[in-house]
Amino acid sequence: MSEPKKIRSMDGALTRYRIMAYTVGTGLLILVFVGIPIQIWGHSKTVVAIVGPIHGYFYLVYLVAALDLARRAHFGIGRLLIMISAGLVPFVAFIIEHKIVKSIRDEQRGAAVPFESL
Numbered sequence: 001m002s003e004p005k006k007i008r009s010m011d012g013a014l015t016r017y018r019i020m021a022y023t024v025g026t027g028l029l030i031l032v033f034v035g036i037p038i039q040i041w042g043h044s045k046t047v048v049a050i051v052g053p054i055h056g057y058f059y060l061v062y063l064v065a066a067l068d069l070a071r072r073a074h075f076g077i078g079r080l081l082i083m084i085s086a087g088l089v090p091f092v093a094f095i096i097e098h099k100i101v102k103s104i105r106d107e108q109r110g111a112a113v114p115f116e117s118l
Contacts, residue, residue: 010072014104017069018097020062021086025093027055032090062087073104 035047066083069075075083079100086096 010069010104010108013065013069013072014101017062017065017083018101020058020065021093021097024055024058024062024087025091025097027051027058028087028090028093031055059087069100073107 031048031051035051039045039048063084066080070080070083082096083100086093
């Protein structure tokens, strides 16, 4: 595969991953910091009943996007596991997304990023 075509392919996968990371991260924040307190203190399961399944379905799409990006970027299993688990802990999806994007952008520019910095 030619280099410009490879970068375009990577950019598409990176965009899909970023969209899903923000979507899943936001859904998880709403679920944890709005839905669960309302469920506990307000005795209403409405927010959890709506946001919970939506977050679950989006998390599955997020997994596919993360796997696709990891395959295209030739990530190791450790980085892939970090990406996958990021959608399960509040705020972590945003942090990992930023680090993944930075490492890929640096790699595209020619500056190698060691795994330890991620």
